[in-house]
Structure formats: structure tokens, C-alpha cells
Amino acid sequence: MLAALAVLTAALLAFHSVVPNTVGRFGSLLETFLPWLGMAVLLLLLLALLRRSASALVALVLPSAVWGLSFGGRLLPEDRGAHDLTAVQHNVSDVNTDPAGTAAALIETAPDLVALEELTPDALPAYEKALAPDYPHHAVEGTVGLWSRHPLSDVRRVDIRPAAIEEGWSRGMRSTARTPWGDIAVYVAHLPSVRLGWNGLGSGARDESAGLLGDALATERLDRVILLGDLNSTLDDRGLDPVTSRMDRTDSARQAFAFSWPASFPVSRIDQVLARSATVTNVRTLPATGSDHLPLAVDIRLERGSDGSPPPP
Template identity: 70%
Template structure:
């Protein structure tokens, strides 16, 4: 005959493995999304791209689930949490490594300066503190252009401007031309892409500056169709580029994990260490400004303090 106390202990032993099953399941789902985010469909509402835009923040699920596992005193849940932890570190851990002292040939600054920036001169001074060799700017208005030109001239006397994007360089610039990245239905006065050849001491480099269309988050999901179309057009132009070494700087309105940038990501290498979140300036949650390269290496990238823009500037070291 089984004693009542023994029966109770037996029931507890049966229930124990059930503890934390929901927490463990959430951990497994988080690990799956981090590792196989491309498996999330982009229709309806481009939810795949939306997930990829904020993918690093999925790691916040780990400490939340850790607290839940501790409260449940579930060994199963604690073990399951190793999966999303490993997935996050495998994907984003290299970006947290110190930049080191690797050799580089070019210091590049990328900044969407904002067309409502009330202090373009102060913005230019902030960028020059990094002693850049090239500076790429977006949302350069006709009113602010003379200010940027004068302020940047001491360090970067060579410049080229097409529409609202511009390039300043410490080295000579030639072969400047617009790059048509207009999505369907956009008029001819929309000029937000350019390329130029920069004659560095290490040889010619084709530098592209681009500002892809903005995306909007609404009731129908992420409105990124025009941005994706523009990214594909830019990728076609870079694929046809005859100069071997290419540097792309711009406000691409997408993170490098976002599948909308796949046409570019398949042709260019992304930056090395550095999370470098750049938007919004008040509380950066994503790096939508990018520095990418072909036949060159972006050694590292980091964000700079806020200027008068809603984006943070980026500075990158590039080895040719």
C-alpha cells in the first residue's frame, strides 16, 4: 500500500519536467528566428524585413526568459536558453569585438545631415574631427550646400554634388555622374544617387553615394517596396562598375540583415566590428546608414555623437 506522502511526491516528480515548458518553447522560437529569420515570409506586410530590421533586439528575450526560468525553477528552460544565447552571439557577437589596430588606408564619414538641420556648420565641424579622407552626405539642401562646401574645404577640398547627395574628398575626384535609382513612378527631379572616381594614393576607387527611399510602418506592415526597387537598381549600377575597388556610402534605410538589401549584399562586403546604430539619433535602434565595399575591406565602423540631424554620423576605416 502506497503512503499518501509517497503518492504526493510521485505526482510532483511527474509534474516537474513540465515546469518551464512554455519558457523553453519561447527560447527555442527565439533561437529559430535569430538563426532562420530568412524563413519568415515577407508577405503579407513584409514582416520578414520588419523582423530583420530589429533583429539584434531579439536578444532582449534572453534576459526576460531567464527571469521567467528562474521563477519557475526550471532546469529545462535554463538549458533551452543556451540556444538563443548561442544564436545571438554567433550572429552579432563579432560586431562587439574591439576594433583593434588593423591597418587602413581611408577614413570615411557617412551622414544623412537632414534637410531641416539648423546647424550645418556645426555638423561639418563635428565630422571633420575624425580627420576623414572622404565624406558622404545626404539630404543636402541648396541653402546648406555653400555652408558644407566652405566648412569641409580645409580638409576635403574636392567635391561633387548630384541632387541632394554629395561627396567631399581629400583626394582628386573625376568621372562624376548621377546614378538613376528612381523607383517606378518617381519623377526626374528625384536625384539621390551618384558615383565618382576618387584618385587615392593606393589607386582609383569608385565611390557611390546613395539615399534610398524611406520606409513606413503602417497598418499594412512595412512599406519598403520602393526602397527594395531602388536597392536593386543601385546594385545593377555597381555590378556594371568598371573600376575594381568600390565603396558605397549612404542612407540605405535598411539594415544589412534586411533581405531588401540582398542585391547589394551579394555584391559588396559589409562593415567589420561595430554595431554603430545610427537611427533615430535620439535613441538609436538600427543602423540604416551603411558603408560597404568591393575589393576593399571596411575594417570597422562606429557611430559619432549627434549633430543637428535625426541620424547619427558613421565613421569607417577602410583598407584598400
């Protein structure tokens, strides 16, 4: 039985995409916490040692190898290396009692772009005041905002509201950052939350919103695109396929886990930074703020020209 469970664990790790999502969205649920199947491997190893089962120990080589190939690279230290931009993504929480302190903590990393979600009318002035000296350019649409060292233009709302959510719900925006390397389209988005219940994962609204965001990305005319946001899932989750398919595929197996939620005991990275015509590197979380999310910081390397420099605008 232990050997059979080991093979089943390896199959789930390697072929998670075949787990059906039609009922209860169990496929998305599995993919949201996919790295944690490694704990099942450790448990099976302990049981195999206690039972002195040679067959189980041999069978455990398979899920161990699959997990190592899928996630082992995330355990290695990352070298920041050469990069052109640094960005910070943070769901600051609408019940954060220290917005000024949160803003000060984000500034310490000296990013070029800062994206915030769950901005409230009461807290917004505190963020604007704290970030203004270092980020003279900013834009806010609904509850999401972007602060930038570079000028912003063509700011507009991106409608990612699912049909079942009432009017006035606004969690998406797009702007153009005018950088030394040319214009970059920068999107900030906060997809609807998901709920886990007796009937599975309630991600219908999130998936619908992801589809709308994917449509907006598909019609973007600029080549260089950066998306920052609380997407309420991991990049392994097929529910985000409409979004991830429009961006450059990231070798997530080589990125750090950088679990960002919940801040008290992070088990999943649902805060994301994606790019097109660019590479997201050195993904890392920052120290906790007054939010239930940890801030996420990344470096971004633009596509290079033949001489090794960023391509001209």
C-alpha cells in the same frame, strides 16, 4: 511554454531568412531589428528564474548560443589596425539648423572621404564653405554629395528613382577618386524611407531603389568600389541583397553595432559603408550633430599585394 518560446527565438535568430517577405515584408522587418531578439532571451530568462523552471533554463542555452555566435563579436572592442582610407557617412537631415557645426564635427575625425545626404539648396553653401579647406574636391548630385581629399573625376548621377516617385528626385551619384593607390569608384546613395504600418513594413520603394543601385554596381568597370549612404536598413535585411551581393561580404558579426538611427535613441544602423576589393573595418558612430542620424565612420583597407602593400593601379 517558456521552453517552446526559447526554441522559437533561437529558430528566428538562426533561420530568419525563411520568414516570408511576400505579405507585409515581415522578413525584412525582423531582420532590421534582429539583434534586439536578445532582449527576448533576457525576458525569458527572467521569467524562467521567477517560475524556477529548469527545462526553460536549459532551453535558453540554445537562443543564447545562437545570439552569441551571431552578434557577440560586436560587443568586443575593435582595434583600428592598419588601414588605407577613412570615410564618414552622414545623413545630415534637411531640417538641420547647424550645417556649419555639423561639418566641423565631421572634420574632427580627419576622414579621406565624406558622404552627405539630405543636402538642401539653402544649407549646401554652408557645407561647402566649412569643408573646403580640408576637402578641396567635392561633387553634388541632387541631395547627395561627396567631399574628398583626393581629386574626383567622371562624376555622374546614378538613377535610383523608383517608378512611383516623381521626376526630379535625385539621390544617387558616382565619381572616381584618384588616390595614391589608383582609381576608386565611389558611390553615394540615399534609398527611400520605409514606413511601418498596420499591414507591415512599407519598403517597396526602398527595395526597388536598391535593385537599381545594384544594377549600377554590377556594371561598374573599376575593381575597387566604395559605397556610402543611408540605405534605410541593416545589412541583415534581404531587401538590400541586390546591393550587398555586388560588394564584398562583410563579416558583420565582428563589426560593432554602431547603431546610427534615431540619434536620440539609436536602435538600428541604417547608414552603411560597403566596399569591393577592400575591407571595411572599425565601424563606429560619431557624436550627435543637428541631424536625426548619427555620423558613421569606418576605416577601409584595400586588398593587399603579395608584399603586403596595396596593389598597384
